Amino acid sequence: MQLSNTSQYAIRILSFMINSTEETMFHAKNLSDVLNIPYKFLAKIMTELTKAQLILSIRGRDGGYKLVKNSSSITIMDILNEFNEPIYKEECILGIGLCDESNKCSMHDQWVKPKALLLNMFANTTLKNLEGSGFKI
Numbered sequence: 001m002q003l004s005n006t007s008q009y010a011i012r013i014l015s016f017m018i019n020s021t022e023e024t025m026f027h028a029k030n031l032s033d034v035l036n037i038p039y040k041f042l043a044k045i046m047t048e049l050t051k052a053q054l055i056l057s058i059r060g061r062d063g064g065y066k067l068v069k070n071s072s073s074i075t076i077m078d079i080l081n082e083f084n085e086p087i088y089k090e091e092c093i094l095g096i097g098l099c100d101e102s103n104k105c106s107m108h109d110q111w112v113k114p115k116a117l118l119l120n121m122f123a124n125t126t127l128k129n130l131e132g133s134g135f136k137i
Helices: 005-019 028-035 039-051 076-082 108-124
Strands: 055-058 064-067
Touching: 005 028, 005 039, 005 064, 005 076, 028 039, 028 064, 039 055, 039 064, 076 108
Parallel strands: none
Antiparallel strands: 055 064
16 A cells, blocks of 8 residues: 555645754745655645645745644644545456455455554544654655
8 A cells, every 4th residue: 555646645735844953933944845745746736735724725925834723623634635545446456447345355354454553643643743853744
């Protein structure tokens, strides 16, 4: 299982924002450069994060982006849901279409528990949990 590029980038952007000690307002161009995310793609993600009310967009010369909510109130699942990450779908881990109890692949029974653990981790991990130094972003 791998998250979509959009979800990966959104988590990286928000992680960078909460771990930055130097900035309170973030500029899209700077985020794009520092995180090595194509500018147009980053701008699209920032628009979605703004619509989701996870960040605030301030226009003008002194504008930029900043977190709206406290980092302890934003879960990874909130971010994944915003970008319609297909983690709930019964997508086969082997890539053979849909996979459920009535239409199992050879890995289905072994995948049920790890998938539940991943969903639990996403639901219970907040941005606050991602604060710290030394992380690769």
